[in-house]
Amino acid sequence: MELSTKELLKWSAEVKLRQKSKQEARFEHGHRMCAGCGAPTVVKMVLMATEYPVVVSNATGCLEVSSCIQDYTAWKVPWIHTAFENAAATLAGVETMYRALRKRESGKSSPAENVKFIAFGGDGGTYDIGLQSLSGAMERGHDMLYVCYDNGAYMNTGIQRSSATPLGADTTTSPIGSANPGGKLQSRKDLTRIMAAHGIPYAAQASPSHWLDLMTKVKKAHEIKGPKFINILSPCNRGWRTATDNSIEISRLAVETCYWPLYEVEDGKLRVTVIPEEKKPADLFLKPQGRFKHLFAPENEAFLKKVQGEIDRVWEGLLKESAASAETGNRAG
Amino acid sequence: MGKIVAVTGNEAVANALRQADPDVCSLYPITPQTDIVQRFSSFVSNGVVKTELLNAESEHSAMSAAIGAAAAGGRVITATSSQGMALMWEMLHIASGMNLPIIMPLVNRALSAPLNIHGDHSDGMGARDTGWIQLWSESAQEAYDNTIMAFRIGEHMDIRLPVMVCMDGFIVSHSIARMEYLEDEEVKNFIGPYAPKNPLLDIEHPKSFGPLILTDLYHEYKRLQHEIMGRVKGVALKVSDEFAKISGRKYGLFEAYRLEDAEIALVILNSAAGTSKDVVDELRDKGIKAGLLKPRLFRPFPYEEVGEALAHLKAVCVMDRADSFGGYGPMFMEISSAMYQNVGTGRKPKLINKIYGLGGRDYMPHDARQVLLELHEIAGGAPVRVVKEYIGVRE
Ligand SMILES: Cc1ncc(C[n+]2csc(CCOP(=O)(O)OP(=O)(O)O)c2C)c(N)n1
Ligand code: SF4
Ligand SMILES: [Mg+2]
Numbered sequence: 001m002e003l004s005t006k007e008l009l010k011w012s013a014e015v016k017l018r019q020k021s022k023q024e025a026r027f028e029h030g031h032r033m034c035a036g037c038g039a040p041t042v043v044k045m046v047l048m049a050t051e052y053p054v055v056v057s058n059a060t061g062c063l064e065v066s067s068c069i070q071d072y073t074a075w076k077v078p079w080i081h082t083a084f085e086n087a088a089a090t091l092a093g094v095e096t097m098y099r100a101l102r103k104r105e106s107g108k109s110s111p112a113e114n115v116k117f118i119a120f121g122g123d124g125g126t127y128d129i130g131l132q133s134l135s136g137a138m139e140r141g142h143d144m145l146y147v148c149y150d151n152g153a154y155m156n157t158g159i160q161r162s163s164a165t166p167l168g169a170d171t172t173t174s175p176i177g178s179a180n181p182g183g184k185l186q187s188r189k190d191l192t193r194i195m196a197a198h199g200i201p202y203a204a205q206a207s208p209s210h211w212l213d214l215m216t217k218v219k220k221a222h223e224i225k226g227p228k229f230i231n232i233l234s235p236c237n238r239g240w241r242t243a244t245d246n247s248i249e250i251s252r253l254a255v256e257t258c259y260w261p262l263y264e265v266e267d268g269k270l271r272v273t274v275i276p277e278e279k280k281p282a283d284l285f286l287k288p289q290g291r292f293k294h295l296f297a298p299e300n301e302a303f304l305k306k307v308q309g310e311i312d313r314v315w316e317g318l319l320k321e322s323a324a325s326a327e328t329g330n331r332a333g
Numbered sequence: 334m335g336k337i338v339a340v341t342g343n344e345a346v347a348n349a350l351r352q353a354d355p356d357v358c359s360l361y362p363i364t365p366q367t368d369i370v371q372r373f374s375s376f377v378s379n380g381v382v383k384t385e386l387l388n389a390e391s392e393h394s395a396m397s398a399a400i401g402a403a404a405a406g407g408r409v410i411t412a413t414s415s416q417g418m419a420l421m422w423e424m425l426h427i428a429s430g431m432n433l434p435i436i437m438p439l440v441n442r443a444l445s446a447p448l449n450i451h452g453d454h455s456d457g458m459g460a461r462d463t464g465w466i467q468l469w470s471e472s473a474q475e476a477y478d479n480t481i482m483a484f485r486i487g488e489h490m491d492i493r494l495p496v497m498v499c500m501d502g503f504i505v506s507h508s509i510a511r512m513e514y515l516e517d518e519e520v521k522n523f524i525g526p527y528a529p530k531n532p533l534l535d536i537e538h539p540k541s542f543g544p545l546i547l548t549d550l551y552h553e554y555k556r557l558q559h560e561i562m563g564r565v566k567g568v569a570l571k572v573s574d575e576f577a578k579i580s581g582r583k584y585g586l587f588e589a590y591r592l593e594d595a596e597i598a599l600v601i602l603n604s605a606a607g608t609s610k611d612v613v614d615e616l617r618d619k620g621i622k623a624g625l626l627k628p629r630l631f632r633p634f635p636y637e638e639v640g641e642a643l644a645h646l647k648a649v650c651v652m653d654r655a656d657s658f659g660g661y662g663p664m665f666m667e668i669s670s671a672m673y674q675n676v677g678t679g680r681k682p683k684l685i686n687k688i689y690g691l692g693g694r695d696y697m698p699h700d701a702r703q704v705l706l707e708l709h710e711i712a713g714g715a716p717v718r719v720v721k722e723y724i725g726v727r728e
Contacts (some may be wrong), residue, residue, distance in 0.1 A: 053536040057401065065545045073541035078533045081543035082400050082427050089394035092387060093359060093401025093409075098534055100356040100385040101407055111406075111534040133397065136390030 023048060024076065031074035032066040036244030038235035038251060039063050041208045042149045043120060046232075047077070049218035052116045055098075057091035059125030060084035062156045062236075063149065085129040087119040088137035088146055095142045116222050117144040123164035124154040127191050138198045138227040145221045145228040148191065151236035159239040163189040166259075168300075168307050169291045171239070176294045182303050183294060187310055195229040196265035202228040204264035204273075208235075209252035213262055213273050220264075233260045241290020253285040258315040269325040272318055279315070282308045335513040335580070342473040342505035345512055346412075346438045346498070347372035349480035351382055352520035353436070356407030356527065359387040359398040363417040364450045365502040366440040370412055392417035396424035396435075403433035404542050406532025408484070411435065414502060415442035418456045422463070428495045429464025429558065431542060432530075434487035435495040437465075438480060441603070441654075442502040443692040451693020452502035454602060454655040457631075458663040464558055466496040466565055467632040469602050471588075474512040476500040478582060479629075481515070484524045485572040491564050493530060499631075501604040503693060519579050562633045569630055586635040588627040589642050591617060595624025597708035598643065598682075600668050601652040602628055605689070605696045609652075612701035616709075623705050628664070640671035646682040647712035650704050654690045661721050662686050683711050686721040700725050 026047035033040050039062060047054065055078045058064045064081045067074040082090045095117045102110055121130055126148040134146060153171050154160040161171040167187045170176045174184040196203040201224050206214040214232065221228040233254055235247035242250055254260035255274060259282060262274040286292040286307070295304045340348075347369045350358075358377070360370040376382045387402070389395035395411050403409040413421060418439060428435050441457050443449040457467060468483060470476035476498060483496040500506060515523075531540055546554055566586060577583040590610050592598055599609050606627040616623040626642060628634075643649055651669075653662025660666065665686035672681050687704055690696040704724065711717060 055405075055533060055536075068541045068544040070544055070546050070550055073544070075541050076539060078536065078539045079541045080401060080404055080533055081541075082397055082431075083423060086394060086397035086424070089389065089397035090401035092389075092394075093357065093398030093403075094405040094533060095401075096357050096359075096385045096387045096398065097402040097405035097407045097409070100383070100402075101405075101534065103385070104356065104383055111532075112536045115534070115536060132390060133394050136394055139390070140388065 026054070026076045027067070028074045028076055030072065032069065033062060034238055034244070036237045036247055037062070038208055038233070038247040039149050039151065041247065042232050042234050045208060045211055045214050046118065046147055046218050049215035050116060050222050052114050052222060053077070053112050054116045054118050055094055056080070057087045057094065057117070057119040059087035059119070059121035059130060060156070061122035061125050063120055063122065065156060084125050086133045087121045087125060087130060088134040091117050091119045091144050092137040092140065092142045095144050117142070119144060119146045121146070121148055122155070123148060123150040123152060124162040127163045127189050135198065138195065138200050138229065141226050143225055143227070145218070145230065148229070148231045149234035150231055151234045151239060153236070153239045155236050155239045164191065167310060168295050168303060170294060171291070181294060181297070181299055183291070190314070192229070192231045196270070199268070200227045200229060202264065202266050203230070205231045205260065205262055207233045207251045207255050207260055207262060209248050209255055210262055210274055217264060217273075239291065241293070242288055246288070250285070250288060253280070256280045257282045257285040257311065259285050259311050261315055261318050263318055263322065269329065270318065270321045271325060272322040282311050335515045337511065337513050339509050339511050340473060341368070341507050341509055342476050342500050343368040343440070343507065344372060345473040345477040346480050346500070347376075348514060349477045349520070350410055351376045352481070352515070352517050353408065353410070353484050353524050354382045354521070355384050355410045355436075357387060357399070357402040357409045358384050359389050359395045359402065359409070359411045361389050361392045361395040361413070361417060363392070363414045365442060365452070365506045366412045366414040366417070366438065368506065369438055369440070392420040393424060396421040396428065399435045400424060400428050400431065400433055403428070403435050404431060404533045406529035406534050408488075408527040409435045410437065412438040412440070414440045415444055415456045418460060419444060422460070425460055425463035425465060427543075432493040433495060434493050436480070436483050436487060437495065437497050438476070439497045439499045440502045440506045441499050449692040450502070452504050453691045453693065454499070454653070457497065457499045458655040460497060461632060461663060464494070465632060466494050467630070468496065468498050469629055469631055470498065470500045470505070471603055471606050471627060472512070473505055473510045474582070476505060477512060477514070478576065478580065478584065481520055481523065482569075482572050482576050482584070486565065486569050488527065489568045490528065490530070492561060492568055494561060494565070499603065504604045513580075515580060523576065523579055565633050566630065566635055584629060586630045586638055587642070588629065590625040590627065592624035592626055592642060594622060596622040596647045597705060597712050598624040598626055598646050598649050599652055599701065599704065600626045600628070600643070600649060600664060602631075602654065602664065605652065605654065608696055608698055609701040612698050612705060615702070616705055621705070621709055634667050634671075636667075636671040636674060639668065640675050643668070643672060643682060644675045644678065644680040648683040648685070648708040650685045650687055650708050652704070653686060653688050656688050656691070662688055665721070683717055684720070685711070685717055688721070688723045689725055694725055696725065
């Protein structure tokens, strides 16, 4: 950590969205993502959170296919897409070449100083097919930030379930039917914890509804040398069967119901960064989404309870762990 | 002047890579290639090269990282064999489609199942359509020379394509042979510094690599790749001429051995060509006009030149150390295509195809002798018994 907490707090206070919005956009309008999609908002916030020069790697998926088509690109920063399962490995190669050239060349031909490397992958490209590539890159210790924009399914190919798809969601490959009234019968993979378990210096979870928390996490990550991972909730109105004007509202409900807890794990210490004033019932997050509609049918009452139970269990565990790290932190400090 | 040494093919290639001093080497172990990346890792650990190593967690990631590194704007190497190349397959197309001159020794090994670590050409032939340039090598010397030339060919500004340098697993990779190294300085001057083209790391001029291109221009994009491949022959010959000046070793698109006045010939790749040449000599001593053609540049394939070189023959056997099950051997298909172009001239030898040496099955002088004698009979008027056949089979 090159930045002290005090400095960070100062920076947080300084971040005025209005001021930030005047900065030249690094991800431009003109991309072809659906109206109301959460992903471009997530990308903009991530790129806005830092003034460093950045190079971006992007996994195949909605964000990638909609942002660089033939002669047009929405990216105002160097950007590379190679395939679906390897945004981390590709970026690892870029970052390694950066180190090689910085070491070898001095003067004019050497690449710029302090370049930051960011990968964007969807949940499918991160939790599932790209997990090995991500895990390898994290273990090797590349100086990079991997951002998963998690919309909870393979959206680009038409809403198929991934291991990030929440319990009970109706997707095209976990469809509800007479023999399966529940939709997806398995719980999500807890990828943020899996990444933290790699022993990387920084792993966090964020939501676009809590932009200051999100941008502070990104800013913080960039000040840490080594591999970083941030999992960001990214509402998808097509797949979630929601309106096109409420992605921020929905992501706020995800946080307030503790379906999507905001926390960070820094040097092994877990800290919940946003504790809702009042923990709302999961229904408030689930109900506006068509993919969960069936959960409110009378025959799914028990299943719905199970969904709430899972949310409670994870949230309570996080609170406990967060309190415990705070205590050891206090004792040490 | 170079230095005469006795080394394995892997050691020779590792030294060619050392002399090229690449910026990044991404790697993953697999027999029989592992020895190359182990040796290279020790060059890095001992400060002999300035290369950054990237120990990938799979070949898919090794190639992905090689692509990222090459796009970033520097010289990149990796190496593989068999299953490793099969796992890379998706990314091989992306390396060539993005015009990235990655250099990759491919130590040829059989593909599973059944699992087998020994040499055949199934891996390299499986990469035939990936858009990579392929140079094939008979010996440690040729693998070393081809590796050095690969940098010049792939990195040439008119080309910018990845290059695979093939040599036979174990038979060449692990056998000690006499060969000659060039001086480090000579190789350095010959290859020259890496010249980046549109580097991703040029922050001031941001570029997007790897767009989505659908029906409107994908076809044109691929035609461009075809056109670039068309330039490779000329560049390869020019580079080979320059290489001859520093090494005294002259390479063409293929090697023609006692072919000019021959009536029958084998077309055969890599190490087995060496065994076959001895038998050609033996038959020549008996008055049989035998010859041999050993392809070197397999992608792009020099159809006109090969067609011309074989046109005067009466009978040719194309030897394949790989099979396209349900089809002819992959080399046979190329030679048939090359010969068909000569139909108009009326010059066309009889063609047969033998599949030999799969999974490292020995290819012995008596195998070559048996095939050449069959060709001798066909040349004398005997009918072709069967077009495609396995030889050296334990019945
Ligand atoms: C190896 C491979 N398998 C499958 C695909 C097809 N594919 C492209 S994008 C995609 C889904 C992407 O899902 P996710 O990563 O969650 O991103 P999203 O589209 O939801 O933003 C799939 C399955 C592919 N491109 N490559
Ligand atoms: S399908 Fe969903 S994730 Fe994809 S662009 Fe549309 S709203 Fe965004
Ligand atoms: Mg998704």
